[in-house]
Amino acid sequence: MQIGYKLAAEGFGPAELIRQAKAAEQAGFDFVEISDHFHPWLDNQGHSPFAWTVLGAIAASTERIGMATGVTCPILRYHPAIVAQAAATMALVSDGRFTLGVGSGERLNEHVVGLEFPDAVRVRHDMLREAIEIIRLLWRGGYRSYSGRYLNLSDARIFDLPDELPVIAVAAGGPDAAEIAADLGDGLFATDADPAIVRRYRERGGEGPCYAEIPVAWARDEHTGARAALETTRWALTGWKVMSELPNPVNFAAAAATVREEDIRDHFTCGTDPAEYVRAVRTYADAGYDHLVLQNAGPDPDGFLGFYRDELDRELRASLAPAAN
Numbered sequence: 001m002q003i004g005y006k007l008a009a010e011g012f013g014p015a016e017l018i019r020q021a022k023a024a025e026q027a028g029f030d031f032v033e034i035s036d037h038f039h040p041w042l043d044n045q046g047h048s049p050f051a052w053t054v055l056g057a058i059a060a061s062t063e064r065i066g067m068a069t070g071v072t073c074p075i076l077r078y079h080p081a082i083v084a085q086a087a088a089t090m091a092l093v094s095d096g097r098f099t100l101g102v103g104s105g106e107r108l109n110e111h112v113v114g115l116e117f118p119d120a121v122r123v124r125h126d127m128l129r130e131a132i133e134i135i136r137l138l139w140r141g142g143y144r145s146y147s148g149r150y151l152n153l154s155d156a157r158i159f160d161l162p163d164e165l166p167v168i169a170v171a172a173g174g175p176d177a178a179e180i181a182a183d184l185g186d187g188l189f190a191t192d193a194d195p196a197i198v199r200r201y202r203e204r205g206g207e208g209p210c211y212a213e214i215p216v217a218w219a220r221d222e223h224t225g226a227r228a229a230l231e232t233t234r235w236a237l238t239g240w241k242v243m244s245e246l247p248n249p250v251n252f253a254a255a256a257a258t259v260r261e262e263d264i265r266d267h268f269t270c271g272t273d274p275a276e277y278v279r280a281v282r283t284y285a286d287a288g289y290d291h292l293v294l295q296n297a298g299p300d301p302d303g304f305l306g307f308y309r310d311e312l313d314r315e316l317r318a319s320l321a322p323a324a325n
Contacts, residue, residue, distance in 0.1 A: 001285065001320045002030040003313075005305075006070070006213060006295035007054070010040035011232060014049040014057070020301055021058040024065065027309035031066030032058065033101070033211070033293050038077065038109040041235040042256075043249045052086050059094035066097045070213070070293070071171045071189055073105025075124070076115050080131035081156050084138040091162040100135075101189045101211065103171030104128045106244045108252075121244075125176060127151065132168065132184040139165050169211055173240045175200040182206035190289070191240075198288030212289035214280055216269045217297045218304035225270035226261045229297035234259040236297075237267055268297060274311050278319045285320055292320075 005024040007017045021032045036051040055067050067090070074080040083100070090098040104124035107117040118124050130148040137144045138158050146153035170181035171189040178197050181188045182204030189211040190197050198210050215236060219225035234256040235243065242255055264270070269280040281292055296304045 001317070002066075002209075002291045003281075003316065004031040004033050004066075004068070004211075004291060004293040005029040005308075006293050007032050007034040008296070008301075009035050009037065009051060009054070010042075010045040010048055012301075013047050014054050017049065017054050018057045018061060020305070021065065021067075022061055023302070023305050025062050027305045028313045029065060029308070031068060031097075031099075031291070033068045033070035033213075036069045036072040038112050039249055041108070041249060041252050042232060043253070045232050045249075052090070055090055055098070056093060059090065059097065064097075066099065067094060068099035068169070068211070069101045070211070071101035071103040071169075073110055074102055074131040074135065075105060075127040075151070076110040076117065077105075077113050080134040080151065081138060081153055083131070084135040085158050087135070087166050088139065088158055088161050091164070091166045092160060096162065096164050099167045099169055099187070101169045101171060102128065102132065102135075102185075103189065104177070104244075107247050108243075108249075111247055121176075123150075125180060128170075128177075129180055129184060132170070132180075135168070136184070167208065169209065172197050172201070178206075179204050187211065187291075193284045193287045193289075195287040202288070209291045210289045211291040211293060212284045212287075213293045213295045214269075214284055215267055215295050215297065216277060216280065216304075217264070218272065218307055219270065219298045219300060220272060220303075222265070222271035223261075225298045226264045226268065228299040229264045229268050229270070230259065230261050233268075233297040234264065237263055270298075272307060272311075274315050277312055278316055281316060282319060 040048045074083040087100040110117045127150045130151045143157045167186040169187035169189040170185035172178040178200040187208035188201045191213045217225035217229040235252040
């Protein structure tokens with residue numbers, strides 16, 4: 001079981017994200033995960049730096065903590081050849097601490113290059129399959145070409161490859177994507193505590209790590225945490241069908257206009273009670289996830305990191321440890 005810290009790239013600039021990653025390492029987290037977006041979800045979040053530059057700087061300024069994209073979409077904004085090259089380089093500069101999370105993306109980030117984001121989920125999944133096939137083909141070394149229905153590769157070679165290739169964790173919002181994770185990936189990535197997703201992944205033959213994001217909002221009191229999450233992260237309650245389709249932050253502001261503080265409290269663990277955080281994490285662990293990412297939407301990242309270090313880390317790991325025979 002590993003515990004990760006979500007770098008809120010929509011809420012902080014690159015230097016601050018690097019600082020938080022170093023603090024997360026000192027606080028005892030096993031890995032950090034960063035979203036790979038072009039836009040924030042809401043304009044008032046105010047940031048969205050280039051994830052790969054941030055990751056490279058984190059690799060250079062930390063010693064042991066793992067890093068993951070959560071997640072990169074390799075079908076439009078990036079060609080999968082570029083993702084294959086970037087991930088291979090990250091594996092090298094991090095001494096093997098990098099995991100490539102991939103998914104079929106959101107219109108919010110992918111439409112910016114002027115290509116049509118497919119309306120049909122089936123098409124996006126087929127494109128993702130082709131993208132992963134291209135990445136794996138390039139990681140075999142040598143000059144490679146690929147001719148797919150949606151994506152092509154022409155006589156390309158990655159010259160700098162690590163001895164141990166990165167894990168590819170595939171994002172799944174349902175059973176169909178879980179099958180892609182099992183068929184072509186090395187792991188699973190999800191945001192819902194739905195055991196059916198992990199079950200489908202395992203039934204299909206998936207044996208790798210299962211990542212999940214757990215929404216929390218740390219603050220000195222529950223109300224302050226919930227209000228902060230309402231201000232910046234209410235988009236998370238719109239549901240994946242909405243989240244994947246809207247094109248700009250202004251659309252998410254409109255879609256989430258009716259979200260209330262009570263709704264946030266139902267979705268996020270708020271406040272400072274370690275037992276509540278343990279209970280939330282156990283829900284995901286019981287669903288089969290073993291790489292658990294705390295996604296803090298509270299107003300004080302340093303306060304949360306100190307809380308994790310001093311009050312939560314030991315208690316959380318004890319609750320997740322396998323029972324002795």
